[in-house]
Amino acid sequence: MASKNTFSQFFSRDKTFRPKKRFEPGTMKFNLHKQANASLNSGIDLKEVVKLPPGEDMNDWIAVHVVDFFNRINLLYGTVCEYCTEQTCPTMSGGPKYEYHWCDGQTYKKPTALPAPNYIALLMEWVEAQINDENIFPVKVGVPFPKNYQQIVKKILTRLFRVFVHVYIHHFDKLVALGAEAHVNTCYKHFYYFVTEYNLVDKKELEPLRDMTAKICH
Numbered sequence: 437m438a439s440k441n442t443f444s445q446f447f448s449r450d451k452t453f454r455p456k457k458r459f460e461p462g463t464m465k466f467n468l469h470k471q472a473n474a475s476l477n478s479g480i481d482l483k484e485v486v487k488l489p490p491g492e493d494m495n496d497w498i499a500v501h502v503v504d505f506f507n508r509i510n511l512l513y514g515t516v517c518e519y520c521t522e523q524t525c526p527t528m529s530g531g532p533k534y535e536y537h538w539c540d541g542q543t544y545k546k547p548t549a550l551p552a553p554n555y556i557a558l559l560m561e562w563v564e565a566q567i568n569d570e571n572i573f574p575v576k577v578g579v580p581f582p583k584n585y586q587q588i589v590k591k592i593l594t595r596l597f598r599v600f601v602h603v604y605i606h607h608f609d610k611l612v613a614l615g616a617e618a619h620v621n622t623c624y625k626h627f628y629y630f631v632t633e634y635n636l637v638d639k640k641e642l643e644p645l646r647d648m649t650a651k652i653c654h
Contacts, residue, residue: 486630495581498589499573501630506563508623509596513556516607525552530601530644552602559595566592593636600624601644621652628653
């Protein structure tokens with residue numbers, strides 16, 4: 437099992453992609469974050485790690501993991517971003533069968549084909565804006581989550597999953613060359629077990645990595 441330091445060692449090659457969101461010490465979410473990381477680093481079965489601790493709020497538990505996955509996937513992509521260019525990856529794809537178009541309802545009002553690095557940069561900026569919005573992810577005790585919270589979370593995690601798809605299918609050889617394969621697999625397994633435990637990503641979205649998932653997620 438990869439420790440926090442090991443992840444930092446592998447996932448810090450590019451300063452553009454670094455952890456951008458942290459919980460303030462002393463807050464309930466910070467304590468949950470520490471609890472989740474302690475379990476992850478202890479070698480416990482990842483299927484058990486994702487389960488809601490007794491007495492904890494489900495929305496808080498999901499929020500902590502959304503932020504953690506954003507940070508980890510952001511760093512993960514940073515390890516290969518120098519190889520992911522408009523020339524090598526002119527579309528945001530996951531092999532020949534899957535292509536993702538960007539739509540944010542503002543700058544890109546209709547689904548638009550973009551080179552993978554552009555798509556992923558917009559994706560990360562969009563996710564960061566969501567998790568820094570205290571109307572969506574409240575930080576003060578007693579402030580409720582919005583009614584559409586689960587819907588927003590599903591969209592965030594679905595989009596983050598697409599980064600896994602692109603990296604695994606188009607840049608996995610680079611991860612292997614860097615010696616980061618096992619660490620990326622651990623990150624992916626943690627993500628996969630979490631989103632399937634709480635039905636946060638539709639099965640059809642998981643399809644591009646179905647064969648690999650069957651091999652590493654037992």
